[in-house]
Amino acid sequence: MPTAPPFLIRKECPPGACECRHGELLDAWERDGETDIRILRLTREEEKALIARIEAVDSYEALGRLEQRMQELLGIRLTITPSANGVRTVMGLQIKLAEQPGLCRRTRENIPAAIRRCFGRHPEIIYALLNARDLLRAEDDAS
Template identity: 60%
Template sequence: MAQAADLPIRTECPPGLCVCARERLLLDPGADARILRLTRDEEKKLLARIEAVASYAELRKIEQRMRELLGIALTIRPGPNEVRTVRGFIIEVAQLPGLCRKTRQSIPAAVRRCLDQHPEIAYAVLDAHDLFGSGAQRG
């Protein structure tokens, strides 16, 4: 936690608008406070970077870096029904103490915009979940 005190941390949300439990996180010396490094300016940079992704590998790398640096778990998978558009994907950010409600909505929205701009990434997500049946048709 001492290291987090040296770095700028996210300012608190207006009272009553968010349930991020930021104060509880700050008071717990054993808590994982990495998420507090995501200031509003850093969040804007992250969202811009997600939207600028040009390949599935790059999206996976950002997903991994978010987990390593901030503790954010991002899940992107096809929905249970037919996927005809990007709206058919389930894009979730796991709830995490200190993670603002607005940020939990902004990250999936940025991923959707990325997938809209680059359908080949959406196809790669489908393929990664073996929805094209590539493994079943070989042989």
């Protein structure tokens, strides 16, 4: 049975400060060795680097690559969708991370905030995102 993860992991949040279930995830991994603990690789220092990388995104394609890498390396699933009321500002987008054991509350807040800051500096990414969504919707309507 595994005793310690093969990589440096994030420290557990203080009790009551977060609902990330870090301990439960680590216990499950120690019991079966097959539980996905990739998210625990996101230490506070790594999170700062990820936030900086998100804020440096300058195109829709780069955002897509970053989303894919977050999924591959950390298991984080990010969804960005327009609000039902339309998109007039960056706040008109719903940016959500899928519920996942081990994903800290602060990280769940920091990543969408970094994406919003990126969109504020590069509104063309929002336009490309909305255009891609319209194209996908048009393909669904045609079928």
